[in-house]
Amino acid sequence: MKKIPKPLIKKLEKRQESGAFRTLKTKSQLIDFSSNDYLGLARLEAIPIRAEQILNESGPRLNGATGSRLLTGHSVLFERVENQIANFHLTETCLIFNSGYDANIGVFSALPQRNDFVLYDEFAHASIRDGLRLTLAKSQSYKHNDFEDLEKKIKRTTASSTVWVATEAVFSMDGDSPDWDKFGKICNRYDIHLIIDEAHATGVLDNLPKIYRQTNLEKHLTARVVTFGKALGCHGAAVLGKPSLKDYLINFARSMIYTTALPPVSLANILAAYECLQDVSNRKKLQENINFFNENLSKSGLDKFFIPSQSAIHCCIIPGNNRIKKLSLLLEKSGFDVRAILSPTVPEGKERLRFCLHAHNTESELQNALEILTTQL
Ligand SMILES: Cc1ncc(COP(=O)(O)O)c(C=O)c1O
Structure with a gap:
């Protein structure tokens, strides 16, 4: 095979010189x-044992999903797991994606439209930014957890455009969270659509629905992203929200449509992990x-x-x-x-x-x- 082009080799050398060269360990x-x-x-160990039971209860065994969920990849097990997750997180519907990265790519590329405006925390995860690169909407970051800056930027958007605000419940590189009361006060002054990535809070913070209710953020909350690769100890993610959100993503989220669905063994592991959260x-x-x-x-x-x-x-x-x-x-x-x-x-x-x-x-x-x-x- 052929080497990568010289300019790319140069980029690698630069990385090494700056002490930022990444390797796999x-x-x-x-x-x-x-x-x-x-x-x-x-x-x-209890999780794979329980997952095995779930698979045995779920009809003929398949090693893989055999296709995208829109073709042959969907199953009764998918519906069972999605219902369990929606109940656990106190939402109406849940749509599983293959990873948190895929979920954010799907959400942020599909929801904001050409004349919309997306304001996102400057420390938002790479998957949120990468999703935004695929949308025709305008987007801009606001200073980390600085809701005065957010408000200034909301005021600059035109009255006719739909405004989306994106943040994380626990920031992956800082470990902090928005000041929910302040965030709620600012958001409640405007008609915005809120998307919250709960990757590092999933399974750890169980009071988020209560916080969203108490701060009135719930009335703006259009999508929540939960992931299973962190505290749930397995792999995959889901987007939570109203039935219309689920329908919309099934129709327009390309990172969910054009990929093979999770295999049954992953779904069984996710379900077993959610059952464990009851303890x-x-x-x-x-x-x-x-x-x-x-x-x-x-x-x-x-x-x-x-x-x-x-x-x-x-x-x-x-x-x-x-x-x-x-x-x-x-x-x-x-x-x-x-x-x-x-x-x-x-x-x-x-x-x-x-x-x-x-x-x-x-x-x-x-x-x-x-x-x-x-x-x-
Ligand atoms: C805030 C946040 N969102 C999304 C993701 C992506 O999730 P996944 O690892 O399931 O792709 C991560 C992973 O590091 C994350 O930290």
């Missing part, structure tokens, strides 16, 4: 402060670990380096790709898997160590990792 046996398996469901003990343990980590940050004075967070994601900002890589390596040598998030994934100067906390982390693991950090800062 196999899973380590280190203490997990990096996976998205917040509740430990990816490692729970709140993992969620409770994760919350205890989050509280313990935050208490230790303030006791040790490390909190001034960390972005305040009540979620499972906690980021310690230390500028410079090389410095952050060294710290991550030092933690690795002590047995901790804490990933360095480098620019250009985050803006230059905002490079960070990203601690993902889990139900399966012990208090001594949390304490020991922070002690190492204290000696270096």
Whole structure:
């Protein structure tokens, strides 16, 4: 085969020079402060056992979906799983996509129309931005969680255009959330359509529907995106909303239409994982670990380096790709898997160590990792 063109090789060399060269690493046996398996469901043996039962109840076994959902890929199992997910998240309908990336590509490319305007948080996930690249609508970011900036930008849109606002319930690279009360107050002054990506909140925060109701955001909320590759410990995603949203996406979301549907084994795993969420003990343990980590940050004075967070994601900002890589390596040598998030994934100067906390982390693991950090800062 032929090598990639020279300009692309040059781009790779530049990446290497800036210390931002990405490589693939196999899973380590280190203490997990990096996976998205917040509740430990990816490692729970009960899930494949239950999934096997679900598959046995679901008629003739197929290894694959055999086609797009609009052709041969749809099934009774799909309907069962979608109903369960809609009930769990207290919404009318649910439409499964093959991943959160595909869901955002589908939603953001299909919903906003030519004369519409999309305002999205500047830290929105790459999948939201990539979806927006495929729409004919105009789009612009607003400053992270800055609702005065959002309001300024809503006011600049023309009265005749439909305005979409997009945010995340828990930001993937910062671990913070919108101030829901402030967000609600601003949104309630305008006729907007809201899309919330709940990827890092799915299965972790169970109070979102209550928050949406209390802040009146519910009346603007047009689509919620939940994903199964993080706290659910499997793979795939769903878009939640009104029946008309589901019908619309089945007709116009190309990332759902023109792809082979998830195989039955994935659907069975997703259903088994949702059944596991009925037991709140993992969620409770994760919350205890989050509280313990935050208490230790303030006791040790490390909190001034960390972005305040009540979620499972906690980021310690230390500028410079090389410095952050060294710290991550030092933690690795002590047995901790804490990933360095480098620019250009985050803006230059905002490079960070990203601690993902889990139900399966012990208090001594949390304490020991922070002690190492204290000696270096
Ligand atoms: C906020 C957010 N949305 C969407 C996705 C994509 O989800 P998936 O991994 O299921 O493709 C991610 C994944 O990192 C994410 O962080």
